[in-house]
Amino acid sequence: MTDTNLSLGWPAPAKLNLFLHINNQRDDGYHELQTLFQFVDYCDYLDFKVTQSSELTLHSNMSKVVADCDNLILLAAKSLQKFCNCEKGAEIWLDKRLPMGGGIGGGSSDAATTLVALNALWNTQLSKTQLMVMGLELGADVPVFINGLSAFAEGVGEKLVPVSPTEYWYLILIPYVHVSTAAVFQDPQLTRNTPKLDLDSLMSAPWKNDCQNFVVKRYPQVANTLGWLIEYAPSRMTGTGACIFGQFELEHQALEVLAKLPKDMRGFVAKGTNISPLESHLTRL
8 A cells, every 4th residue: 555645766966066166255254156056866865754743753874864963854844844834744764875075965955855845745835936045044055956957156155047057977086084164164265256257257267166276285085086087087176075076978988987996986977967856856746
């Protein structure tokens, strides 16, 4: 017998920052930036069981996630409950595949998928725009995952303009180190004065990440990973790190380099996609 309250396989995809420029730091401490987000088809997955009590329970294959009282999945669910005065709850299972502290948006993506999924399953009927406003309270990257389209972002990352960069294949390498986004943005040595440019200029200029040189100097694991991959393909760091991605025209090219990966490195091959796997899942319901 099918459990009609059970909904399986909601994807929470990774993202790449194809470029990331930090323009200045505001008086409130947040940073103004310009960045280009693209999704890849490599995801965490969440299952949801709607309950008639308001209790929220999280299970995961990664115990550290469940033990975190500030877990973004539970915070997202609580935010939706409170905003909508929803008396339903949920039991949530997270199949964690994306690395934590990797700069590919794992926690933010999990939060976005939770908001989108529970909005559908609880029938709270919020618009995508309303969910994005709620998501911004959880993290600057959450709105782009809710929106579900590759985007040029400004502000702290919440002002989104849809764009369609080439959907390359990527080899994404995961150094064995956790890079704290907060620590990177708090360090006085970080570059914060890249001039703002219009979108056409940014799309045609060489792409770079203002955090990369800073992180490479402080984390030898990131430096070593970048140094290895850049021998095979154009390669950059995503977000505040630690993950490094190399760009390939064809899947087999990326897989051939993955096969050469030294034993002390790890990674995966994924396809860039301008419509997120979450958005595609939602349209199929």
